Amino acid sequence: MTRLAPFAWRLAGLGVGILLVLLWQRIADARVIPAVFLPGPDQAWASLLAGFESGGLWPKLLATVLRMVYGWLLASLLGIAIGAAIGMSALARTYIGPTLEFLRPLPAPAIIPLAIAFFGLSDTMVLGVIGFGALWPMLLATMHGFAAVEPRLYEVARTLGLSRLGVVVKIALPSSLPDILAGMRLGLTIALILAVVGEMLTGQDGLGTWILRAARAFRAADLFAGVILLGLLGYLSAQALSLVESRLLRWRARAR
């Protein structure tokens, strides 16, 4: 019974979702809103299938996913490395920390013109913008995580005669892993947004360019298909990451 109840709720939630899609279909069929603006889910679905069957949509999806993942990995590496370097030293924290906190709320897309001035309308530019924009959650999480390590653990490290690298790998990183993973989840969301924005601006092949062109040509079914695909991408990547997160943090739940 207790095992069944969450499953039943999930099923009911799915039912509500299906009802909402049916409602969308009814509204579209009733032509309350012109069909140019609101295609039914059937049309969007047909467009999605047609795109995949003709093979035209796969490379676009792949291009966006790769751009997002590469940029995100770049941002994660940079963020964790810089965050660890600053987090390890109290001196760096007092001198550089406030500057970083000030830079963080800057809208990442605002640096796009600067990136274009340096790299032109290229793939490198998009990667650079994602790398810079998605960096902050990881950097600050690592920095705070390293600063918040239980001091007694550092004493243990000293007693064991661990090297500096040993302290980072064996103590500081595992202990700030929950913060870092939360930051990486946030960073992935930002990476997807910046990948799409970057594609729209540079015209590189990808889902962002595809939906913008569909909108300019009033191909509403293609447009909605692309938006659904992007939504799915956001949903699945977040789900995958929380799966990894719960796997990696199992030791922590057990310790409680």
Add this chain to the structure above:
Amino acid sequence: MSGRRERGGGAAAKAVIVPAALLMLAELAMRLTGFKSDSVAPPSEILVAAFQALHDGSIARATGETLLSAFGGLAIGGLVGLIVGIVLGSVAILDRLFDFSIETIRPIPPIALMPIALMVFGFGARLEIAVVAFAAVWPVLILTRAAIAGIEPQLLEVARALRLGFGARVFKIVVPAILPRLFVALRLATGVAVIVAVTVEITVNPVGLGYAIMIAGQSLRPDLMLALLIWIGLVGWGLNFALQATERSLFGFAMPRARP
């Protein structure tokens, strides 16, 4: 915390020393080498460009356009998020039924909806307001729902004992109880709204600060471009600061006190 406050002056000086030194270094390096570039400018030229743009009113106009769209979208999206958040937070059955749908729609990047808004509204403020509204719904909705879940159970028992109806319960008990946390939601949503507004302007919409910075970059005015970049940062930072100060003065009494 108290230790940091005692050294407040010193901490502020330590915070600015690194960026100040870097700026001086950049200025010196560019002056001494006579370096000319289409992508960066020495800090002094950025400052001059900033003063010029402030003086001729172009920054003020662009800021006005951006903030109008940001706050317009925030008002619509925030209201929707508030209402839906209150309903879902107060009625547990609805909350569970709609959870799947909400968690499916929420990860759609707001920017992905921009082409739809572009197709429907064309260029202009309405396009931007629509995208900002979509983005602003979620922080308000999620935090409102969470705030209601965190209401003291005794308050709800009082409501039940007084036999308050749904409307009276919401307006006399729930809203006053969650007000401080609603303000936090408002602050977060404001940050999101400004970021999304600037993003929409950079990507497609030819108004506001985002468009101004794109044009400055394209017309090879790195000084103006960097001045606008700093200005955008200041606007976001200033809004956050003002809202945080308001929050403290309005709800300072309700802030969770430091627990041992």
